[in-house]
Amino acid sequence: MKSKSVFKSVCVFVGLGFLLTIVWLMIFSMTITPDDAEMTVEPFSGASVTFGFACALIANFIYQYNSAKxxxxRIYSNTSSLESIKIRNRDLxxxxxxxxxxxxxxEKESYIDIAKASSIKKEERHEKNTKDRLKTYSDEDVLVTSSQEFGKFINDFPELSNNQNVKILLDEIxxxxxxxxxxxxxxxxCIESYNSLIHQFPLVLLRKPLKFTDKEFYREEVQITDEMLGI
Incomplete structure (x- = not known):
């Protein structure tokens, strides 16, 4: 990818150099060339080519430098914005x-009160809930990490799924x-564009002195626990 970027930038530089060479020939023909001269007069031999490619080099470098900066x-700004969104998501x-x-x-307090009032054993209560197709999470802790998990949880409880504020919270997540x-x-x-740009000619020639270094792509470390693998 980097070699392609260098090749492309060299082609652009050469094309721009030839174009500016023609421009300098026109400038010399209109300024220092006598009216009766058959050929364009230059300050020195090859001046148009020299000035043309020199201007192309300078223009290309300035453009690439400003683009890289x-x-x-943008990378710094997006990184900061990403961290803010992560904090927002974590809070929600x-x-x-x-x-x-x-x-x-x-839920647990309600079941305890019912058990005390009706003297129904815990096993009988679970059997009754199963028959009524009711779900309870009172005997185990639930920890959600995404909107999908939270949505799945509240769908099991009509009092939550029908609550407008709970729906708003789910939408926010x-x-x-x-x-x-x-x-x-x-x-x-942005990182991909930046890494590609700093390897283009002519910026690649001054990349190290200007401290333009490749930036690493954003990747999240996924922690695989034994519980996830069922071991």
Missing amino acids: SLEQ VDKANRLIDKHQKN INSENYLSNSKIELNR
């Missing part, structure tokens, strides 16, 4: 887990996940 700034998921925890405690995904894509896209 702009991309570098934490709020969802606190809601679940509170709901579980209320979904939106934050979408923003997070789009931000990661945009960040890696």
